[in-house]
Amino acid sequence: xxxxxxxxxxELVRGCNFSCPMCPVTSFExxxxxxxxxxxxxxxxxxxxxxxxxxxxxxxWFFHFGEPLxxxxxxxxxxxxxGSEVARKAxxxxxxxxxxxxxxRAEAILDIPVIKSLVISFDGFGDKVSFERxxxxxxDRVVENVRAFAAxxxxxxxxxxxxxxxxxxxxxxxxxxxxxNWEEAVANLERLFEGTGVRVLARRMHGxxxxxxxxxxxxxxTEVKGGCLFLERYELYVTVNGWAQPCCxxxxxxxxxxxxxxxxxxxxxxxxxxxxxxxQLRLDQRAGIPHCRNCKLxxxxxxxxxxxRTFWQDKIACGEVTDADxxxxxxxITA
Numbered sequence: 001x002x003x004x005x006x007x008x009x010x011e012l013v014r015g016c017n018f019s020c021p022m023c024p025v026t027s028f029e030x031x032x033x034x035x036x037x038x039x040x041x042x043x044x045x046x047x048x049x050x051x052x053x054x055x056x057x058x059x060x061w062f063f064h065f066g067e068p069l070x071x072x073x074x075x076x077x078x079x080x081x082x083g084s085e086v087a088r089k090a091x092x093x094x095x096x097x098x099x100x101x102x103x104x105r106a107e108a109i110l111d112i113p114v115i116k117s118l119v120i121s122f123d124g125f126g127d128k129v130s131f132e133r134x135x136x137x138x139x140d141r142v143v144e145n146v147r148a149f150a151a152x153x154x155x156x157x158x159x160x161x162x163x164x165x166x167x168x169x170x171x172x173x174x175x176x177x178x179x180x181n182w183e184e185a186v187a188n189l190e191r192l193f194e195g196t197g198v199r200v201l202a203r204r205m206h207g208x209x210x211x212x213x214x215x216x217x218x219x220x221x222t223e224v225k226g227g228c229l230f231l232e233r234y235e236l237y238v239t240v241n242g243w244a245q246p247c248c249x250x251x252x253x254x255x256x257x258x259x260x261x262x263x264x265x266x267x268x269x270x271x272x273x274x275x276x277x278x279x280q281l282r283l284d285q286r287a288g289i290p291h292c293r294n295c296k297l298x299x300x301x302x303x304x305x306x307x308x309r310t311f312w313q314d315k316i317a318c319g320e321v322t323d324a325d326x327x328x329x330x331x332x333i334t335a
Contacts, residue, residue, distance in 0.1 A: 001322055005054050005265045009061030009237040009248055010047050012039050012068040012077055018097050020123075020135050021215035022167070022205055024251035025065045038071050039240045041080060043261070047238060048084040050265050057265075060087050062094040062115065064237060065251055069100035075108040082114040093117045095165060097135065098142040101149050109149075110156045118160060120146055120198070123167040125180040126188025133177055134167065134216070143192065150196040163199040164189065173205055174216055206249070206297060218296070225333050226300030226308045228281045228292065231274075232315070236265055244268045246277055250291045282326045284333070300333070309334040 015036035016025045029035070051057055062068060062081065071077055081087045098120045109115055120142070124130030128139040135142075146162075153160050166189055171179030180188075182202070189200045205218035230247030237245045243256035244263075257274045258267075268274065277289060286293045295301075300308055312330045315321050321330065 001320060002266075003234045003269050003320075004056040005236060005269050006056060006234040007059035007061065008047075008051065008054075008057055008235065008265065009064060010039070010044065011064035011066065011238065011240045012044075012062065012071045012074075013037070013066040014064070014240040015070070016065070016067045016097070017070055017099060018067070018136050018138065022134065022217060023065065024214070027214050028251050036066075036070060037240045038073075039077070041073065041076060043242055044077060044080050046242075046260060048080055048087065050260060051084045051086040051090075054265050055086055057086055058090055060090045060092045061237065061248065062092055063096070064239065064248065066240075067097055067100065068094055069096050069105050074105050075112070078108050078112040078114055082112050087114055091116050093119065095119045095121055097121050097138070098145050099138050101142075101145040106145075106149050106152070109160075110152060113157060113159070116159070116161060118162055119201075120162070120164045121166075122146075122164040122189070123169075125168065125177075125185040126190075126192050130169075130174075130177050130180075133174060134169070146193070146198060147196055150193075150198055154197055161199075162197055163201050164193070166200060166202040167205050168202050169205050169216075170219060173219060224286070224296055224298045224301045225284050226298055226303070226312070227284070227330075228295075229297070229299045229302065231278050231281060232299070232311075234269060236268055246274055247297075249295060249297050252291065255291045279323065279326065282321070282323075283329050305334075 013036060014032065019026045051060065081092065092115050094115050096118065109118065122131070122142065123134040131139045150162055153162060168182060168185045169177065186200060186202050189202065193200060228247065230249065237248045238260055239245065239253050241253060242259045242261045243253045244258055244260055245256050257271060260268070280286070280289055281292060299311060312334050316327065316330070321327055
């Protein structure tokens with residue numbers, strides 16, 4: 001089976017001006033050659049050119065773990081992506097911590113209409129104490145930036161979707177915080193952004209691979225099975241140095257299937273290394289893949305049995321799974 005890329009991500013900045021204890025950027029910071037690495041604009045142009053060779057791509061992730069607005073030539077990055085016909089038609093999503101969402105960077109987002117969905121990483125229970133325990137002493141600045149930007153966006157970019165990605169931790173995950181139930185925390189967040197047009201989207205803390213390296217980590221899933229959602233969406237995530245990764249949940253650049261300077265998207269998505277990873281994960285043979293062996297972001301770790309059954313039945317019916325061993329295993333776990 002030859003897979004066409006459906007979405008692609010690009011890392012503008014490797015590094016962040018926050019030090020969130022639950023983020024791999026923080027835990028890897030001492031291992032990086034420098035605090036910030038910024039994508040070379042020629043590499044970004046190459047990425048945009050690859051997009052235009054694959055009109056099958058409907059989603060572009062214009063970020064990775066780092067803070068994309070920290071790029072010193074951020075406006076040029078937007079312009080380069082806007083030059084791609086595929087990107088202009090795609091759902092281009094960018095996450096930001098909101099601390100730099102002001103001045104010329106904010107104006108660029110409004111002036112160059114390539115980003116379709118801007119997502120603010122805003123964690124906690126909707127109050128300053130819980131936010132700053134998770135994200136540092138930035139609550140007032142971020143709230144002010146988001147409210148001011150949202151007001152301008154309603155006038156100049158009414159098409160721009162604004163939302164949060166809000167981690168609501170369980171009590172055991174951050175013992176210093178007094179637990180707040182899910183409904184109350186969501187209500188608090190909605191009140192905080194009431195009238196701005198910012199939609200609150202909440203989630204639990206991820207159970208990343210290699211979670212032991214993180215100061216704060218999500219509770220593990222009770223069961224990890226059913227393959228990997230990232231690989232099954234036929235995505236590629238490109239690091240600041242051009243390395244193509246099979247998912248967005250691994251920060252380590254050594255986990256890659258090649259470099260886009262040497263190979264195109266389709267070749268990378270279908271090469272032997274990617275095919276082997278896909279095969280092992282469809283069989284739930286995670287032990288042989290270091291960055292996947294304890295990852296809780298699998299399909300079965302994030303969904304119920306009914307969803308899992310429908311997902312794989314549809315893929316099998318469409319002819320996307322033909323290997324006999326894969327078919328046997330997937331039919332067994334979705335029965």
